[in-house]
Amino acid sequence: MLRKLLITFWLLSLPGLAWADSQWVLDQSTLTYHVSHPLHQFDGVSHVAKGKGICSNGECSFLIAVPVKSFDSGDSNRDLHMLQVTRGAEFPYVTVRTRLPESAATSATITLDLEVQFAGQTFEYKQVPFQRSVQGTETRITGTIPAKLTDFKIDPPTLLTMPIKNEIPVRVDLSWRPMQ
Amino acid sequence: MLPNIARRSRTCLTSLASALLIIISVPSLMAQVMGELTGTVTDPAGTPVAFAFVTATNVETGRALPAATATDGSYRFSLPSGNYRIRFESRGYDMQEIPAANVTALSTVVENSVLAPVEQPQGNTTAEQAQKTAPSASNKPQEPSLEDLGISPSQAKGNAREQALLDRRSHMLKIHQRLGLITIAPLGATLITSAFAGGRETSRASRDAHAALGTATVGMYFTTAYFAIRAPKIPGTKTRGPIRLHKTLAWIHGPGMVLTPILGEMAFAQKSRGERVHGIASAHGPVAIVTAGAFGLAVVSVSFKF
Numbered sequence: 001m002l003r004k005l006l007i008t009f010w011l012l013s014l015p016g017l018a019w020a021d022s023q024w025v026l027d028q029s030t031l032t033y034h035v036s037h038p039l040h041q042f043d044g045v046s047h048v049a050k051g052k053g054i055c056s057n058g059e060c061s062f063l064i065a066v067p068v069k070s071f072d073s074g075d076s077n078r079d080l081h082m083l084q085v086t087r088g089a090e091f092p093y094v095t096v097r098t099r100l101p102e103s104a105a106t107s108a109t110i111t112l113d114l115e116v117q118f119a120g121q122t123f124e125y126k127q128v129p130f131q132r133s134v135q136g137t138e139t140r141i142t143g144t145i146p147a148k149l150t151d152f153k154i155d156p157p158t159l160l161t162m163p164i165k166n167e168i169p170v171r172v173d174l175s176w177r178p179m180q
Numbered sequence: 181m182l183p184n185i186a187r188r189s190r191t192c193l194t195s196l197a198s199a200l201l202i203i204i205s206v207p208s209l210m211a212q213v214m215g216e217l218t219g220t221v222t223d224p225a226g227t228p229v230a231f232a233f234v235t236a237t238n239v240e241t242g243r244a245l246p247a248a249t250a251t252d253g254s255y256r257f258s259l260p261s262g263n264y265r266i267r268f269e270s271r272g273y274d275m276q277e278i279p280a281a282n283v284t285a286l287s288t289v290v291e292n293s294v295l296a297p298v299e300q301p302q303g304n305t306t307a308e309q310a311q312k313t314a315p316s317a318s319n320k321p322q323e324p325s326l327e328d329l330g331i332s333p334s335q336a337k338g339n340a341r342e343q344a345l346l347d348r349r350s351h352m353l354k355i356h357q358r359l360g361l362i363t364i365a366p367l368g369a370t371l372i373t374s375a376f377a378g379g380r381e382t383s384r385a386s387r388d389a390h391a392a393l394g395t396a397t398v399g400m401y402f403t404t405a406y407f408a409i410r411a412p413k414i415p416g417t418k419t420r421g422p423i424r425l426h427k428t429l430a431w432i433h434g435p436g437m438v439l440t441p442i443l444g445e446m447a448f449a450q451k452s453r454g455e456r457v458h459g460i461a462s463a464h465g466p467v468a469i470v471t472a473g474a475f476g477l478a479v480v481s482v483s484f485k486f
Contacts, residue, residue, distance in 0.1 A: 053324065120243060
C-alpha cells in the first residue's frame with residue numbers, strides 16, 4: 001500500500017518538476033518594423049527569428065535573435081539601404097533579451113523589460129506591454145516595441161533629401177512551444 | 181556662319197570636357213581610406229586562443245566593431261582612421277583591454293594580447309564545480325546564448341568589408357539620386373527652349389542656347405549614370421520592387437540620351453545651312469520627348485509608392 005502511494009506521489013510530482021526547469025523554443029515569428037516618410041510609409045517583415053527560453057529557480061530568461069538582412073520591405077534597393085544605415089553587415093543580428101518571473105508567464109497581459117542589441121548598440125525598453133494567448137500547446141506573444149533610430153545612434157535614411165521619422169515601432173508576433 | 185559654328189563647337193567641347201573631368205576625378209574622390217588593425221591572442225604559455233571576442237571601439241564616435249579570433253588566435257580589422265579601444269574576451273580568461281590604438285590610413289597596427297586564466301575560487305573548487313554552483317548561488321536562471329539558437333560565432337561575427345561595400349554603394353547612390361534631381365533642371369530648360377529652336381522663325385541665338393542646355397543635360401545625365409553603374413553590387417541580392425522599373429527605364433532614356441544630341445547636331449547643321457530639318461534629323465524632337473519622359477518616370481518610380 002505504502003509503495004503504491006509513493007509511486008502515485010512520484011508520478012504526480014513529475015509535471016511540477018518539469019515546469020520548474022522548463023525550456024521554450026520559438027516556433028513561428030513575425031517581426032515587422034514600420035517606417036514613416038513624408039512621401040510614403042512602408043513595413044519591413046522578417047519571419048526567421050530564432051528564440052529560446054530557459055526557466056529555472058522561478059525565473060525565465062528569453063533570448064530572440066533575428067538577422068538584420070532578413071527584413072523584407074518589398075524593395076531590394078530600400079532593404080540594402082536599410083541594411084547599410086543599420087550597420088547590418090557589421091552587426092548581423094538583432095538580439096532581444098528579457099527576464100520574467102515564472103508566475104507572470106501565465107497572465108493575459110505581461111509587461112517586460114527588454115534589452116535590445118542592434119547596430120552595435122544596446123538599449124533597454126522598460127515595461128513594454130505584451131498580450132499572451134494560449135493556442136493548443138503554443139503560447140502566442142504579441143506586442144509592439146517602441147523603437148527609435150536615436151536609441152541605436154542610427155542616422156535616419158533620406159529619400160529626396162527628406163529623412164524618415166525617428167520612430168520605427170517593431171510589431172512582434174511570436175509563437176512559443178515547450179521544448180520536449 | 182563659320183564663327184558661329186566654331187563658337188558652338190567650343191561651347192559643346194567645354195561642356196563635354198567638364199563632364200569628362202568630373203567622371204575621371206570621381207574614382208579618386210571615392211577612394212576609401214582605411215587602415216588595418218591586426219594581432220594575435222594567446223594564453224601565458226603562448227598557445228593561441230581561438231574564437232576569443234575582440235571588440236574595437238572608436239574612442240571618438242563610440243562605434244564598436246566586433247570580431248573573433250581564428251584557430252591560430254589571429255584577428256584582423258579594416259578600420260577608418262582613428263583611436264580605438266580594444267577589448268579581448270574569452271571564456272575562462274580575464275578580460276583585457278588596450279585603452280588606445282591609433283589606426284592611420286593605409287597602415288597596419290599590430291596589437292597582440294596575452295589573456296590570463298581566471299583565478300580559481302578559494303576552497304579548492306574546480307572551474308567545473310564553480311560553473312555548476314554559480315547559478316544556484318546567484319539564484320539567476322541560466323541565460324540562453326546565441327549558440328543555443330544554432331547561431332555559431334562565425335555567423336554572429338560582423339563583416340567590416342561587406343559593411344564598407346554597403347557604405348560605398350549607398351554613398352554613390354545618394355550622389356546618383358541628387359545629380360538625377362539636379363539634371364531635371366537643365367533637362368526642363370532644354371525642353372522649354374526647344375520651342376524657340378526648331379521653328380521657321382527661330383534665331384541662331386535661341387538654337388545656340390538650346391544646344392548648350394542640351395549638352396549640359398547630357399553631361400549631367402552621364403555623370404548621374406556613372407554613379408549608378410559604378411556603385412558596388414551586393415552579391416546574392418535579387419532585384420525587387422520599384423527599382424526594377426527604374427532600371428528598365430534606363431534602357432529607354434540611356435540610348436535616348438546618346439541619340440538625341442546626335443540627331444540634334446544633324447538638325448542644327450541643317451538649320452544653319454538654311455534648310456528645313458529633314459530625314460532622320462527630324463526624329464530629334466520625338467526621341468528627345470520619349471527620353472525626357474522615360475527619365476522623368478524613372479525619377480518618379482523611386483520617389484513615390486504607387
